[in-house]
Amino acid sequence: MLDKVITSGTFSLDGGTWDVDNNVWLVGDAREVVVIDAAHDAGAIAQRVGGRSVRAIVCTHAHNDHINAAADLARRTGAPIRLHPADQVLWEQVYGDEVAYEPLADGDKFEAGGIELQVLHTPGHAPGAVCLYAPEVGALFSGDTLFKGGPGATGRSYSSFDTIIASIRERLLMLPPETVVHTGHGDSTSIGAEAPHLEEWITRGH
Template sequence: MIDRVITSGTFSLDGGTWDVDNNVWLVGDAREVVVIDAAHDARAIKDRVGERTVKAIVCTHAHNDHINAAGELAELTGAPIRLHPADQVLWDQVYGQAVAYHPLADGEKIEVGGVALEVLHTPGHAPGAVCLHAPDLGVLFSGDTLFKGGPGATGRSFSSFDTIIDSISRRLLTLPGETVVHTGHGDSTSIGAEAPHLEEWIARGQ
């Protein structure tokens, strides 16, 4: 039902470039999947998809390391790319008008393989950042909004610490504590493991 491909490449913003490993999540069944965050290597992602239909390529946000394989993967699979339109400014830095996406909306449900992924708009790391909640699976795909050990980075353009803390506290920490959090980078965690540390994060960020 849930599979992960780890791809490697670079993240670039504000004139800097960093080496990164990204988690690319596949959700679905033996017939169809949704790809969450097509990063770096479209061929590796397509190989893991195999003969299944890709219903959508969902971008949790438009930093280059989360979307730089989306265009090629869309060509390989015929799947639509989905992105929250508040991240247009970041999308344009990678694709401009050369690649189109279909807008995501807060509260929208994406159905795949008998599972519903609910879109939660969680700005802060990026204006259009979203998480995908699959309550039937007890899982949240958090992109770069929430990691094991704290919130996503907010020290670069188009980000806000106060906004990400608000998003996490209102939209994520209200989910059941047993909810598993599959992140955009690194190890998974849970809502219950992260919730007690909210005040520490706020103090650390001030």
């Protein structure tokens, strides 16, 4: 029902480049999956998909390390790429106007293998950042909005600390505390583990 591929590459923004490992999540069953954040290596992701059909390639945001394998994976699988259009400026930094995506919006739903994913627009790390909530399996795919230990980075262009804190407080911490948070990088956590630390993040952030 839930699978992960860790791919490695670089993240570049504002003239800097950093080495990163990304979590690519596959949600579905033995027949079909949704791929969340096609990062760095379309071949490795396609190998993990195997013979399953890909219903959609969903981008939690358009930083290059989360989308740089999306076009290749779409060509291999025939699946549509889905992205919140508020991240258009970041998308164009990678693909210009050569690769199209289908816009997604808050409240949209995806389904693969009997698992429903609900789109939560959670701006802050990027204007079009989203999380995907699967209530039946008690899971949240948070991209770079919420990590084990705090919110995603907001020190670069098109990001806002106050906005990401509002997104986490109003959209994520309202979820059941046992909800497992599967992140875009690093280890998973839970809503219950992170919720008590909101005020210290705010103090630290300012």
